[in-house]
Amino acid sequence: MELQFFKYQGTGNDFVIIDNRQDIFPKNNTKLVAELCDRRFGIGADGLILLENDNVSDFKMVYYNADGAESTMCGNGGRCLVAFAHYLGVIEEKTTFNAVDGLHKATVEGDIVNLKMIDVDKIHEKQNHSFLDTGSPHHVQLVKELKQFDVQKEGKKLRYGIYGASGSNINFVEQTSDNAFDVRTYERGVEGETFSCGTGVTAVALAMHESGKTAANEVHIHTIGGDLTISFEKKEGKYSNVFLKGPAIQVFKGTIECSI
Numbered sequence: 001m002e003l004q005f006f007k008y009q010g011t012g013n014d015f016v017i018i019d020n021r022q023d024i025f026p027k028n029n030t031k032l033v034a035e036l037c038d039r040r041f042g043i044g045a046d047g048l049i050l051l052e053n054d055n056v057s058d059f060k061m062v063y064y065n066a067d068g069a070e071s072t073m074c075g076n077g078g079r080c081l082v083a084f085a086h087y088l089g090v091i092e093e094k095t096t097f098n099a100v101d102g103l104h105k106a107t108v109e110g111d112i113v114n115l116k117m118i119d120v121d122k123i124h125e126k127q128n129h130s131f132l133d134t135g136s137p138h139h140v141q142l143v144k145e146l147k148q149f150d151v152q153k154e155g156k157k158l159r160y161g162i163y164g165a166s167g168s169n170i171n172f173v174e175q176t177s178d179n180a181f182d183v184r185t186y187e188r189g190v191e192g193e194t195f196s197c198g199t200g201v202t203a204v205a206l207a208m209h210e211s212g213k214t215a216a217n218e219v220h221i222h223t224i225g226g227d228l229t230i231s232f233e234k235k236e237g238k239y240s241n242v243f244l245k246g247p248a249i250q251v252f253k254g255t256i257e258c259s260i
């Protein structure tokens with residue numbers, strides 16, 4: 001059958017997006033998702049997202065990693081899905097949608113999507129890194145000379161070494177000013193470095209605030225694929241009103257023949 005798809009990118013984190021409001025997509029077909037995300041034999045993407053109907057909000061987000069497995073929250077994917085919902089006319093400038101980690105509010109202004117992330121009240125601070133869950137699990141570690149750093153090798157080692165089979169995403173960070181950081185991320189489920197990770201840069205902003213590296217409540221993060229801004233409040237040990245803001249862009253659309 002011919003499947004209609006849309007390709008989006010949010011600071012270089014790229015996604016195949018499918019309008020599944022008519023329930024056309026075989027949701028348990030891991031092999032098909034992996035094939036569609038394959039950069040040589042398929043469309044090519046870091047993940048695949050379904051936009052579905054929801055009973056309590058404007059729409060539902062279902063997220064799969066490039067390996068074909070359904071996973072936890074994707075921040076850049078969420079921003080891209082909001083842009084897609086806006087393109088389809090499902091929403092206007094403001095929305096609330098449902099995802100695996102609960103309801104998210106978001107706004108769209110041109111190409112810029114500002115997405116509210118979950119509250120965070122636990123940041124585990126270890127000797128040389130922090131660990132926290134911003135919808136997906138994240139290891140955050142400061143390194144020197146980030147540009148030259150072997151993210152693939154070191155990320156893979158930590159992803160399996162510390163966090164076992166379920167794993168974690170691994171973020172390597174270098175501070176560039178009082179409120180700015182460069183970040184490179186190894187993503188589980190892609191099993192490699194992506195150009196940007198939304199839940200990852202959110203984790204970096206909160207972890208850097210928690211450890212005193214920044215006192216700012218608005219943090220600017222530079223990734224290989226572009227720039228994101230994270231803003232938040234901290235009250236009684238809890239981070240709330242956490243927002244992830246940046247571009248989300250439709251790259252192309254098309255149809256692909258697949259055996260569903």
Ligand SMILES: N[C@@H](CCC[C@H](N)C(=O)O)C(=O)O
Binds near residue numbers: 075200
């Ligand atoms: N790219 C994402 C994170 C996607 C989920 C992650 N790979 C996982 O399985 O934890 C983002 O922008 O947040």
